[in-house]
Amino acid sequence: MVAIAARGLTKNFDDVVAVDHVDLDVSPGEFLVLLGPTGCGKSTLLRLLAGIEEPTSGVVLFDGVPVRDIDPRARGIAMVFQDHALYPHLTVAQNIGFPLRTVPVPATDIGVRVAEAARNVGVADLLSRYPEHLSGGQRQRVAMARALVRNPSVFLLDEPLSNVDAGARSALRGEIVALARRLGVTTVYVTHDQIEAISMADRVAVLRYGVLQQAGPPAEVYADPDTLFVAAFLGTPRTSLLEAAVYAEDCRVVLDLGSQVLELPAGDPRTAVLARHHTERVTVALRALSIGARGMTLRGTVCAVENLGHELLAHVDVGGVPSPWMQPPSARAAAPGESTPYGFYPAYDVVDPPPMGEVMVRVPMPGRVVRGEELAVGVGLDDLLLFDRGGRRIRFAAG
Numbered sequence: 273m274v275a276i277a278a279r280g281l282t283k284n285f286d287d288v289v290a291v292d293h294v295d296l297d298v299s300p301g302e303f304l305v306l307l308g309p310t311g312c313g314k315s316t317l318l319r320l321l322a323g324i325e326e327p328t329s330g331v332v333l334f335d336g337v338p339v340r341d342i343d344p345r346a347r348g349i350a351m352v353f354q355d356h357a358l359y360p361h362l363t364v365a366q367n368i369g370f371p372l373r374t375v376p377v378p379a380t381d382i383g384v385r386v387a388e389a390a391r392n393v394g395v396a397d398l399l400s401r402y403p404e405h406l407s408g409g410q411r412q413r414v415a416m417a418r419a420l421v422r423n424p425s426v427f428l429l430d431e432p433l434s435n436v437d438a439g440a441r442s443a444l445r446g447e448i449v450a451l452a453r454r455l456g457v458t459t460v461y462v463t464h465d466q467i468e469a470i471s472m473a474d475r476v477a478v479l480r481y482g483v484l485q486q487a488g489p490p491a492e493v494y495a496d497p498d499t500l501f502v503a504a505f506l507g508t509p510r511t512s513l514l515e516a517a518v519y520a521e522d523c524r525v526v527l528d529l530g531s532q533v534l535e536l537p538a539g540d541p542r543t544a545v546l547a548r549h550h551t552e553r554v555t556v557a558l559r560a561l562s563i564g565a566r567g568m569t570l571r572g573t574v575c576a577v578e579n580l581g582h583e584l585l586a587h588v589d590v591g592g593v594p595s596p597w598m599q600p601p602s603a604r605a606a607a608p609g610e611s612t613p614y615g616f617y618p619a620y621d622v623v624d625p626p627p628m629g630e631v632m633v634r635v636p637m638p639g640r641v642v643r644g645e646e647l648a649v650g651v652g653l654d655d656l657l658l659f660d661r662g663g664r665r666i667r668f669a670a671g
């Protein structure tokens with residue numbers, strides 16, 4: 273098992289800073305997921321970690337040794353990409369065994385290793401087939417077996433499931449994690465899918481414009497985001513972002529949302545911390561709320577209801593001012609596929625605009641809520657994630 277470390281890792285392509293002073297450690301045997309929107313530098317960072325891209329500055333270390341000083345064959349890296357790129361004229365067995373052609377392995381061992389790799393990824397019964405007779409998921413399994421047949425110590429995967437249909441994808445997620453654990457390989461997995469990241473990672477590292485925003489266990493990064501970007505990027509249903517001004521007077525602190533205010537509980541030491549931000553504009557990030565009293569109250573009108581089967585999701589217009597961070601590409605007449613200045617595409621795009629000035633409210637089944645209904649929604653102090661104008665978290669706890 274190998275420990276991977278990035279130190280001050282930077283990669284420029286002309287005037288594009290694809291990876292910007294990244295410091296990151298991946299422990300031996302860890303499953304780390306690089307997460308971020310398209311163009312944020314995930315693939316470039318992965319290639320830098322593999323030593324196949326030369327950094328503009330900084331270094332990648334494998335067990336303390338610069339990866340560029342290690343002979344590529346001795347790095348023990350297996351890579352899997354989005355386009356599994358199998359050889360169409362070779363059978364599954366021949367595809368899996370292909371990397372062993374260049375290593376001194378006795379012919380009898382090749383068969384054993386191919387069979388073992390195939391078994392590991394669940395394609396042992398497909399060995400004599402050709403790639404054209406495989407489903408997308410099966411092809412990606414074969415690509416993984418081909419990568420693993422050399423018994424690597426580092427496994428690097430770049431969006432391996434994006435061409436796999438939704439049904440096979442969720443099964444493969446679990447299998448990839450189980451496989452990486454069983455083989456004890458240090459794994460770095462790239463995705464722009466937050467659900468994939470959260471469900472697979474030991475730790476998730478969120479990137480935006482090449483800058484590492486936060487790295488930590490998924491539950492921690494989700495619940496305790498350091499930046500507005502992380503709060504907005506992680507969350508299903510999407511996190512609502514509302515503009516507010518802080519107003520503090522004596523021991524009273526309110527968040528002025530424009531059409532209504534949230535009065536924070538007086539006397540709570542966490543409230544006192546916020547008083548230091550008197551008159552500042554902040555962004556309030558709210559994950560889906562639930563019905564019921566929670567100290568503070570937001571009032572609004574139900575403007576849409578989604579039936580998710582196990583619950584209803586009410587979009588409640590609270591008359592808030594949507595954060596400028598959330599302007600969709602349509603607001604700037606961006607070309608399809610273009611990212612916003614904040615890198616939100618594809619999480620927020622023209623077809624599926626973000627909830628503007630709304631909050632999401634979960635209504636458990638059997639529940640009833642209809643469009644046009646007035647709702648009073650409870651908000652607890654712990655529900656509020658606040659960010660300053662630079663998108664940095666304002667924490668209630670002192671320090």
Ligand SMILES: Nc1ncnc2c1ncn2[C@@H]1O[C@H](COP(=O)(O)OP(=O)(O)OP(=O)(O)O)[C@@H](O)[C@H]1O
Binds near residue numbers: 289308315316
């Ligand atoms: N070889 C290259 N030459 C010039 N610019 C590049 C090159 N490779 C990447 N870039 C740019 O660097 C930035 C990061 O690209 P990268 O492919 O690493 O992002 P990504 O997060 O993996 O995106 P995606 O999810 O779309 O694959 C982008 O702006 C991209 O256009």
